Amino acid sequence: MLKAYKYRLKPTNKQESLINKHIGSCRLVYNWALEQKIKTYEQTGRSINHMGLDKLLPALKTEKPFLKETNSQSLQGMTKHVDAAFVRFFREKNGFPKFKSKK
Numbered sequence: 001m002l003k004a005y006k007y008r009l010k011p012t013n014k015q016e017s018l019i020n021k022h023i024g025s026c027r028l029v030y031n032w033a034l035e036q037k038i039k040t041y042e043q044t045g046r047s048i049n050h051m052g053l054d055k056l057l058p059a060l061k062t063e064k065p066f067l068k069e070t071n072s073q074s075l076q077g078m079t080k081h082v083d084a085a086f087v088r089f090f091r092e093k094n095g096f097p098k099f100k101s102k103k
Contacts, residue, residue: 025070027100033082050083
């Protein structure tokens with residue numbers, strides 16, 4: 001027998017704004033990492049892995065100071081997601097990773 005649980009979140013207005021900032025920051029870092037991987041491959045013919053992207057994150061944080069409000073583990077997780085999307089693309093030929101939109 002399988003059981004499922006549903007949870008309903010009821011955040012306050014402050015918590016809701018923090019969640020939206022967090023989601024927006026993660027989306028921005030995902031799109032930035034995807035762009036960096038594409039540019040690096042076009043320029044050098046080699047791909048950059050998620051550890052290389054993680055080393056570039058502090059420079060992005062100084063460029064966009066609102067990213068400092070989001071914890072670093074979430075932003076580093078987005079670089080891992082981009083890397084995993086490229087691995088799946090080359091291994092399984094599913095489809096090229098797409099940029100994320102607000103919708």
